[in-house]
Amino acid sequence: MIKMKPNKVISSKDEKKDIPTTQLIFLGQWVFVLLFLPCCTSAACDQVDRNALLSLAFKVSLPLNWSAASDCCYWEGIVCGLDDRVVHLWLPGRGLRGSISPAITNLTFLTHLNLSNNRLLGLLPDRLFSSLFRLQVLDLSFNRLNGHLPISSNEASKLQIVDLSSNYFNGTIPSSILIPSVAAGSLATFNVSNNSFAGSIPISVFCKNGSNHSNLTILDFSFNKFSEPIFTGLGTCSKLQVFRAGFNNLSGPLPDDIFDLADLQQLSLPVNRLSGHIGDGIVRLTNLKLLELYSNQLAGPIPSQIGNLCRLEELALHINILTGALPESLNNCTNLSTLNLRVNYMDGELSAFNFSTLQRLTTLDLGNNNFAGELPQSLYSCKSLTAVRFANNRLIGQISPEIGGLESLAFLSISNNFLSNAAGAFKNLRSCKNLTTLVLSKSFMNEPLPDDESLVDSGGFQNIQVFALGGCNFTGQVPPWFGKLKKLGVLDLSVNLLTGPIPSWFATLPSLFYMDLSNNNLTGGFPKELCGMPGLTSKEAIDLADRSYIELPVFVNTQAATNQQYNQLSSLPPAIYLGNNCLGGNIPTEIGQLQFILVLDLSRNSFSGSIPDQIRFLTNLEKLDLSYNHLSGEIPASIKSLHFLSSFSVAYNDLQGLVPSGGQFNTFTNSSFEGNPGLCGPPMLSRSCLEMPRSPGAVFRTTNTHTYETKKILIALVFGIFFGIGFGIGFTIDDAKIPFHGWCMNKLI
Structure with missing residues (x-):
């Protein structure tokens, strides 16, 4: 509570007689001022406190109204107590810069100190905790403070709230700053998340045996470097409501005494090395609203009585080693809004589970498991659903027309299953007017790609931003109705059997910035209209x-067989993938207009002519692959000015002359240039240009062409074998539990 200076109001019992109403109102206003504002005639704030505040000397873009000529009790962010001593220093989000001066320790009457959300840096003063022994609230979160926390010898501390989150503190957490407050039963909140603290979490300090008088309700140690086996003793903090220690390196099983915390509402321990089973005792936490144990090594089934947690709103157990079917009791969790079990080894008939009781469910992610059966009909009664992922399971059947009743559905991924009837699926999905992300990759195998114009004439798919249909072996041509998807930003048609030319109308899509048509049978050239794509x-x-x-993350599988997660489209690299088709002709000089592109892959085609010098205008380019074509002439020396280029290949063409040196070219290996006997010189090729034949041209063409054609045949054979034995390869926007195979690399999965 903010304490204001006392004020005296002189009045008389007879003053109310015969006073006009307007004067009463005026008098009432002045009484309010006198009662609730410090008296301007009272003494100025303490000289020691004023000098201490002036010594802080914070740098700000807009000056504070701190002046030695005025009473510091009226300065911005300052509140004084009854004895004119400064009790509150409260300047959150004020743009403060610089370090915290040791002069702050002279403010010995401070009870509330909040300098959060600023740009403060450096170490904390050594005597901060011991000098400010009256502190009840300390909030220095979201700054750039670093170093170890100072050790305190004070025995009278009565801290209630400590928030040091989102800084650069390191070392261990000294018990000396905690024991007095814990012993006094005053400490309620302790948050040191998002720092670099190491060692063990000092649970024994917070939760001593027999300390049931503790008022601790919130403990947050997440995003640090704690690495000891997981703590015990937490169960004696009987009033604890929130416990977070995710994103550390904690190991071992969940301690049983956690299950004694009857008031616990949030238990968050993701991204650690926890192992063993989720104990049945967890069902005793009947007040639990959030349970986050994802990205650990937890095994075994989900406790069968998990439905006892009827208040549960979010259950996140993804990326573990969980097995078994969905517990039937889970449908008792009627408050559940998020259920994420992605990347486990769960199984059973998915259609046997009754989803209809989960009316508040908004996000359901069961991808990368072993669920079988058809898509559950009961799911269509969950009208609040906004995101659903069933990718990488063993589901069969068709998408029901009832899916159109999910009016809020924005994200749907059912890739890598055994679905059929693509035409019917598209017809039913067009009723989901809010769909923004649709991932159907590696399903509907060997069907025609639907080309029904009515799919969009009725307003279908008009909000689609991500459309992924890779690896389906779809036949036919690129359907013209795609040209009416004006919000489309990411299109994947890779690893199919599409024929015909690349439509020039792609350039009319105002939002398209990521297009993958690789691994098809497309013919013709590179349409120069593509060089004008607005995105x-x-x-x-x-x-x-x-x-x-x-709504849910998408993933890119790289050449290193790792998955890069993307939670927003703006993080995806603007790209055009046209590799492994039957395209030919020259690369248009207009290609230099694609100034915002990061990836350009034209490999494994039949492009001829020279490499356009205009590529030098692609100043954001990070990857350029022109390998396995019939390009001739020299490598333009101007390409070395592309300072962000980290991946480059012109292997197996008919290029000749000096390899450019300098810039990024000094980082590329011989593999970037092999298969071009006419190339010579440093930095990578050992052939000296003086040793090369004097007659330029196609002297090595027969050998190179033979090598190229041989490789194309091998590619085709391998490609056919992979599909013949049932392996889906290629671009799919989803999670991949099995290592990626095939030619299609750097693709969304």
Whole structure:
């Protein structure tokens, strides 16, 4: 409570007689001022406190109204107590810069100190805790403070709230700053998340045996470097409501005494090395609203009586080693809004589970498991659903027309299953008017790609931003109705059997910035219209496009066989993938207009002519792959000016002359240039240009062409074998539990 200076109001019992109403109102206003504002005639704030505040000398963009000529009790962020001593220093989000001066320790009457959300840096003063022994609230969160926490010898501390989160503190947490407050039963909140603290979490300090008088309700140690086996003794903090220690390196099983915390509402321990089973005792935490244990090594089934947690709103157990079917009791968790069990080894008939009781469910992620059967009909009664992922399971059947009743559905991924009837699926899905992300990759195998114009004539798919249909072996041509998807930003048609030319109308899609048509049978050339795609050429178009939030993450599988997670479209690299088709002709000189592109892959085609010098204008380019074509002439020396280029290949072409040196070219290996006997010189090729034949041209063409054609045949054979034995390869926007195989690399999965 903020204490104000005392004020005296002189009045008489007879003053109310015969006073007009307007005067009463005026008098009432002055009484309010006198009662609730410090008296301007009272003594100025303490000289020691004023000098201490002036010594802080914070740097700010807009000056504080701190002046030695005025009473410091009236300064911004300052509140004084009854004895004119400063009790509150409260300047959150004020743009403060610099370090915290040791002079702050002279403010010995401080009870509330809040300098959060500023740009303060450096160490904390050594005597901060011992000198400010009256502190009840300390909030220094979201700054750039670093170093160890100072050790305190004070025995009278009565801290209630300590928030040091989101800084750069390291070392261990000294018990000396905690024991007095814990012993006094005053400490209620302790948050040191998002720092670099190490060692063990000092649970024994917070939760001593027999300390049931403790008022601790919130403990947050997440995002640090704690690495000891997981703590015990937490059960004696009987009033604890929130416990977070995720994103550390904690190991071992969940301690049983956690299950004694009857008031616990949030238990968050993700991204550690926890092992063993989730004990049945967890069902005793009947007040639990959030349970986060994802990205650990927990095994065994989900406790069968998990439905006892009827207040549960979020259950996140993904990326573990869990087995078994969905517990039947889970449908008793009627408050559940998020259920994420992705990347486990769970199984059973999914259609046997009754989802209809989960009316508040908004997010359901069961991807990368071994669930079988058909898509559950009961799910269509969950009208609040906004995101559903069933990718990488063993589901069969068709998508029901009832899915159109999920009016809020924005994200749907059913890739890598055994679904059929693509035409019916598209017809039913067009009724989901709010769909923004649709991932159907590696399903509907060997069916025609639906080309029904009515799919969009009725307003279907008009909010689609991500459309992934890779690895389905779809036949036919790129359907013209795709050209009416004006919000489309990411399109995947890779690893199919599509024929015909690349449609020039792709350039009319104002938001398209990621297009993968690789691994098809497309013919013709590189349409120069593509060089005018607004999403790759216009800053204005990019700013207008919605590339922000995705309800569930999508993943990119890289050449290193690792999955890069993306939670928003703006993080995806603007790209054109046309590799492994039957495209030919020259690369258009207009390609230099794609100034915002990061990845350009034209490999394994039949492009001829020279490499356009205009590529030098692609100043954001990070990957350029022109390998396995029939390109001739020299490598333009101007390409070395592309300072962000980290991956480059012109292997197996008919290029000749000196390899450019300097810049990024000094980082590329011989594999970037092999298969071009006409190339010579440093930095990578050992052939000296003086040793090369004097007659330029196609002297090595027969050998190179033979090598190229041989490799194309081998590619085709391998490609056919992979599909013949049932392995889905290629671009799929989803999670991949099995290592990626095939030619299609750097793709969304």
